[in-house]
Amino acid sequence: MEARTVIDKLWDAHVISDLGNGWALLHIDRHFLHELSGPPALADVEERGLPLHDPGLVFSTPDHAVSSQPGRIATTFALGGRLHAALQQASARMGVRMFDLGEPGQGIVHVMGPELGLVLPGTTVICGDSHTCTNGGLGALAFGVGSSESSHALATQTLRMQKPRQMRIRCEGALRSGVTAKDLVLHIIGQLGTAAGVGSVIEFCGPAVETLDVEARLTLCNLSVELGARCGLVAPDERTFAYVKGRPFAPQGAALEAAIAHWRTLFSDEGAVFDHEECIDASAVRPTLTWGTSPEHAVAVDGLVPDPNSITDASQKAAYSAAIAYMGLTAGKPLAGTPVDYVFIGSCANARISDLRAAADVVRGRKVAAHVTAWVVPGSELVKRAAEAEGLHTVFADAGFSWREPGCSMCVAANGEQVQSGRRSVSTSNRNFVGRQGPGARTHLASPAMAAAAAVAGVIIDVADLPEVNA
Amino acid sequence: MQPFTVVTGAAPYLPQDNLDTDIIIRIERLAALPRHELGPCAFETLRYVPDGAENPDFILNQPVFRNAPILLAGDNFGCGSSREAAVWALQGISLRCVIAPSFGDIFFSNCFQNGVLPIRLAAETVQMLARACAQGAPLSVDLHRCDLLAPSGQAIAFEVDPMRRDGLLHGLDDVGLTLRHDASICAWQRTDRQRRPWVWSTAGAVPPQ
Numbered sequence: 001m002e003a004r005t006v007i008d009k010l011w012d013a014h015v016i017s018d019l020g021n022g023w024a025l026l027h028i029d030r031h032f033l034h035e036l037s038g039p040p041a042l043a044d045v046e047e048r049g050l051p052l053h054d055p056g057l058v059f060s061t062p063d064h065a066v067s068s069q070p071g072r073i074a075t076t077f078a079l080g081g082r083l084h085a086a087l088q089q090a091s092a093r094m095g096v097r098m099f100d101l102g103e104p105g106q107g108i109v110h111v112m113g114p115e116l117g118l119v120l121p122g123t124t125v126i127c128g129d130s131h132t133c134t135n136g137g138l139g140a141l142a143f144g145v146g147s148s149e150s151s152h153a154l155a156t157q158t159l160r161m162q163k164p165r166q167m168r169i170r171c172e173g174a175l176r177s178g179v180t181a182k183d184l185v186l187h188i189i190g191q192l193g194t195a196a197g198v199g200s201v202i203e204f205c206g207p208a209v210e211t212l213d214v215e216a217r218l219t220l221c222n223l224s225v226e227l228g229a230r231c232g233l234v235a236p237d238e239r240t241f242a243y244v245k246g247r248p249f250a251p252q253g254a255a256l257e258a259a260i261a262h263w264r265t266l267f268s269d270e271g272a273v274f275d276h277e278e279c280i281d282a283s284a285v286r287p288t289l290t291w292g293t294s295p296e297h298a299v300a301v302d303g304l305v306p307d308p309n310s311i312t313d314a315s316q317k318a319a320y321s322a323a324i325a326y327m328g329l330t331a332g333k334p335l336a337g338t339p340v341d342y343v344f345i346g347s348c349a350n351a352r353i354s355d356l357r358a359a360a361d362v363v364r365g366r367k368v369a370a371h372v373t374a375w376v377v378p379g380s381e382l383v384k385r386a387a388e389a390e391g392l393h394t395v396f397a398d399a400g401f402s403w404r405e406p407g408c409s410m411c412v413a414a415n416g417e418q419v420q421s422g423r424r425s426v427s428t429s430n431r432n433f434v435g436r437q438g439p440g441a442r443t444h445l446a447s448p449a450m451a452a453a454a455a456v457a458g459v460i461i462d463v464a465d466l467p468e469v470n471a
Numbered sequence: 472m473q474p475f476t477v478v479t480g481a482a483p484y485l486p487q488d489n490l491d492t493d494i495i496i497r498i499e500r501l502a503a504l505p506r507h508e509l510g511p512c513a514f515e516t517l518r519y520v521p522d523g524a525e526n527p528d529f530i531l532n533q534p535v536f537r538n539a540p541i542l543l544a545g546d547n548f549g550c551g552s553s554r555e556a557a558v559w560a561l562q563g564i565s566l567r568c569v570i571a572p573s574f575g576d577i578f579f580s581n582c583f584q585n586g587v588l589p590i591r592l593a594a595e596t597v598q599m600l601a602r603a604c605a606q607g608a609p610l611s612v613d614l615h616r617c618d619l620l621a622p623s624g625q626a627i628a629f630e631v632d633p634m635r636r637d638g639l640l641h642g643l644d645d646v647g648l649t650l651r652h653d654a655s656i657c658a659w660q661r662t663d664r665q666r667r668p669w670v671w672s673t674a675g676a677v678p679p680q
Contacts (some may be wrong), residue, residue, distance in 0.1 A: 016659040017652055021633050025652055029670050036502060037553070048646065053656070056671075065502050079502050080506060123670060130553040130577055144577050148584035148645075156649045158656060162632070164576075194489055195547040199574050228547060230576040244649035251669035259669040294489055315545070414498040424550060433493045433551060435516055 001271035006235045007166050007201050010141040010266065014124050022162045028153045029123035030140075033060040033096065034107045036414065037128030039086035042152035053157040055095035059118060060087055062101060063108045065403035067413045068346075068377045068404040071386045074101060077415045086336045099381075105248075107380020110134035110348035114218060115382055117247025117416060121236035121263040126153055131348045131430065132231075133224040137217035138244070139236030139266055141201070144225065164230065165275040167200040170269070171208035173283030178464060180358070181216035182350060182428070182447035184208065184225040186288040188280055190298030197229030200276065203268060204234050208282030214243040215354040218260040222349045223430050226295040235267045287462055290432045292323030292334050297432070299335060301450065301462045307331040324429035326434055327442050328422070335444075336460050342425035343374040343455035344437075345401075345448055347411035351379030353386050355448040359428075360395045365469035367401035369458025379407040399456070413438045426454040472586045474642035478567045479611040481539040483530040484601035490544060491551035492578060501556035509556055510563020531564070535607030538564065543601050545569040546594065549578025556587045568612050570619075572597055583635045586642065588614060590629045600627075614640055 003139050004012075016025045033041065037406065038060055045052065057465050065080030068073065073087075074083030084101075091098040099105030105112055109127050119135045124131060125142035128150045135142035147161070153159055169192075172282040175184060189196075202224050204217075212220065217234045224232025234240075241260050244250045286300035293410060297320075299306075308320040308331060324331055329338065343352070355380065368374045376396045377386035384406055387393055393403045410417045411429035419425045421440025428451050432443040444460065455462035500512040515531050525532045531539070542561070542635055547563035549557060561569070570593040574582075578593045583590040583650040592600075592614070600621060604610060614615065614636060618626045649656075664671050 017655050019634065023632075023634055025649065025656070027656075027663070036498075037555075038628060040506075040555075049647070050650075054660075056654055081500075099610060120669065122667075128555075130551065144553040146553055146558075146581035146584060148555060149580065152646050152649065155646050156653070157660070158649060158652075160645055162650065194550060195573060198547060198576060227550075228550060228575070251672065255669050255672060259667075262667065284646075302635075315486065319488060363505060412498055414502050431493070431551065432489075433491050435497065436493055439497075439516065 002090050003271040005166055005268040005272040005274060006203055006233070006266050008272070009125070010122060012123065012165055016158060019160060019168065020330060023160055024163065025158050026161050027124060028126050029057060029155050030118055031058045032113055032419060033058065033087065034098050034109050034127070034129065035062040035083040035087040036064040037147050037150060039083060039090055040147045041154055042090035043416040044147070044151035045154045046090070046094065048155065050155045052096070052154050056153065057071040057157060058096045059093045059099070061099040061109060061112055062087060064408045064412055066407045067415055068407045068409040068417060070404060072405050079146065080415050091280070102381065103283035106384050108220065108348045108408055109349065110383040111351060111379030111383065114138055115247065115380060117244055117250030119258070120244060120250065121240055123265050125251045126159065128388065130225045131222055133349055134218050134222040136221035136231050136233030137214060138225065139227060139233055139240055139263065140233060141233065152170065165200040166196055167202045167229065167276040167278070168274040169204050169278045169280060171204065171280045171282040172206050173208060173281055174211065175282050177286060178449070179285050179287060180449065181212055181219040184282060184285050184393060185220050186290065186295065186298040186445060187285045189223060189226050190288070191280065194226055194294055194296045195228045196266040197224065197227035200226065202229045202232040204216050204232060204285055205268070209234055210237065213234050213354065214239055214343050215352045217453060218352070219349055223295065224319050226261060226430060236263045259368045287447065287450050289335065289450060291327065292330060293318070293326055293432055294323070295409070295430070295432060295445060297323055299337055301460065305329045305331055305335055307369050321411070323372065333439040334461065338459060339458060340372060340423070340426050340454050340459045341423040342419050343372055344377070344425055344427040344429065345375065345451050346409050347429035348378030348379065349430040350448050351377060351383065352377055353383050355428065356383065356387050356392050359448040359452040360392045361400070362463055362466070363399045363456065364395050364447050366399055366456040368455045372455050372458055374455040375410065376402055377404045378406045380406050382468050385423050399459070401455070410437055419443070425453045426460065472642040472644065474638040475567060475586055475588050475614050478544065479541050479609065480609050481536050481607045482543050482602040482604040482610045483536040483539050483602065484543040484604070485530065486545050488545040489547045489550055492549055492575070493551055494552050495549065496560040501554055506556065506559040507563070512566055513560035513564045521665055524528035529570055534559045540565055541568045541570065541610050541612060543597055543604065544569055546572045548574050550575035553577040555581045555584070558587055560589065561573040570597060570600065573665040583638060586639060588612065588631070588639060590631070592627070592629060596627060
């Protein structure tokens with residue numbers, strides 16, 4: 001039999017009909033809705049007078065426009081309150097299981113899906129959110145859609161799609177101690193650029209990926225869209241199966257065994273052909289941050305802000321100059337030592353329990369610098385409760401962090417939670433676009449440990465360079 | 472959906488690469504406004520200066536390019552967030568067609584869902600058109616013929632997927648088309664319930680409190 005990629009296997013397993021000219025009608029196994037893009041899609045289907053095709057495969061939760069203020073309710077952020085009510089009412093009317101505020105299961109869609117066992121290896125997953133690619137960390141074919149495609153899927157449980165091109169990024173070698181999946185993926189985007197994956201699904205593989213735990217793989221796949229790809233995935237393996245086992249919505253007992261037997265077939269065969277392959281030396285990756293206004297503006301923490309005069313390509317030169325001006329940096333100077341005003345630990349990239357543990361390990365026994373506003377926003381209600389059971393909230397609070405309610409918060413700034421204009425933020429999120437964290441906000445993307453280090457040092461710093469804590 | 476057949480008019484050029492959907496429409500606006508009121512907020516951080524006045528340097532504010540139906544753009548236009556409101560905002564300033572060397576994948580799909588035609592052309596061709604249209608000379612995009620007419624009269628062919636072309640020409644609706652396949656969808660699902668029961672049995676379970 002012809003050698004197939006894991007992407008071929010997932011794709012073929014979901015094709016209902018061949019529509020010709022490379023188009024397929026693809027079955028969607030899991031569909032997530034949040035309060036920003038969910039209500040328009042639900043309203044569209046309702047206005048057409050159509051029922052949901054399979055409401056049992058659709059799940060909703062508020063995340064984008066809810067306040068993360070301690071003790072918040074749906075209307076703490078008034079604008080978000082309207083969106084929340086729309087999601088709540090449409091979910092109830094149309095038979096969609098909603099995980100509401102304060103309930104186990106509420107959280108950032110790409111955090112709650114995997115943690116509940118709703119996202120499973122080998123499934124197709126969509127959401128009206130570009131970071132749906134996160135779920136590829138479990139070996140799912142997961143991609144963001146617009147609200148029209150979302151309403152199409154609500155009415156038909158399918159999407160019309162053309163099979164994407166396939167790209168493989170092999171990460172050779174081992175990550176150095178203290179270097180995380182976030183550093184790895186920022187490094188990859190810095191090397192390949194934000195358009196490298198346009199039109200493609202990316203399989204991440206190689207020794208450095210195999211040794212990542214599942215939460216780290218979710219982080220890796222989260223930034224696939226920042227490479228231009230609609231989805232990225234890691235083929236499921238024993239780590240994946242162990243992660244899924246015991247999750248609230250995951251299969252159990254004999255059903256789980258049958259599922260695992262199927263999931264074991266989901267890997268790229270020897271000799272399978274990709275449209276495009278890249279190789280990354282993971283052992284060379286250092287703690288990495290962004291300096292500019294695109295995720296590809298990435299540099300090792302001991303690196304320099306680039307000098308546009310050293311660039312020959314006119315459009316890149318202009319882009320670099322504009323980014324340096326927006327970010328208020330000096331070309332050719334070290335990035336480390338740059339004072340920061342905000343530190344945000346949260347988002348679908350890095351707000352899982354392992355992320356909070358990594359940040360707490362840096363923070364423990366230290367204090368946030370006096371001029372820094374530092375927030376920890378857990379990715380979900382279950383992450384929040386797990387962190388509180390371990391006492392992490394006390395570690396953060398004792399150091400001077402604000403410990404907040406789950407949601408997207410300052411990553412997307414759709415909820416009134418913004419970095420002030422001209423202020424500098426080190427953020428564990430995934431986008432440093434102009435204005436992303438608020439008009440005029442300056443964002444440096446980093447791992448949880450590096451963000452925590454910036455909070456306590458008050459400047460961008462390599463976490464390894466923090467002074468020892470006095471016992 | 473409004474059918475797309477021939478669109479003719481001025482074609483301003485936004486040369487920046489990676490112009491993301493956050494720039495096309497800020498998230499606060501799409502949280503606050505219905506889709507048909509987004510036009511005034513399209514590209515707002517570029518169109519307006521901080522006190523709210525128009526930025527005279529921004530090309531879409533030049534009289535000849537106001538309400539232009541065609542936009543020439545840089546590489547990877549519409550990357551980033553999946554927000555379909557980016558397309559709605561562009562429609563709100565009368566845009567029907569965007570021409571760029573490449574597009575963000577989700578934005579590209581969203582355009583077709585709303586009757587906006589995204590055309591991929593080589594970077595050199597986009598730049599040539601930008602020079603030819605810099606004073607407001609019109610382009611004409613013909614979806615029947617799959618070509619566009621430069622101000623010089625030169626015809627430039629473009630490729631568009633046949634199914635998507637059909638949808639745009641006729642303003643066809645995907646949901647209605649797919650529901651014609653509903654018997655196949657239901658049959659596939661019946662088989663899948665046997666083949667992958669774990670996908671189906673888990674839905675509806677109750678997580679522990």
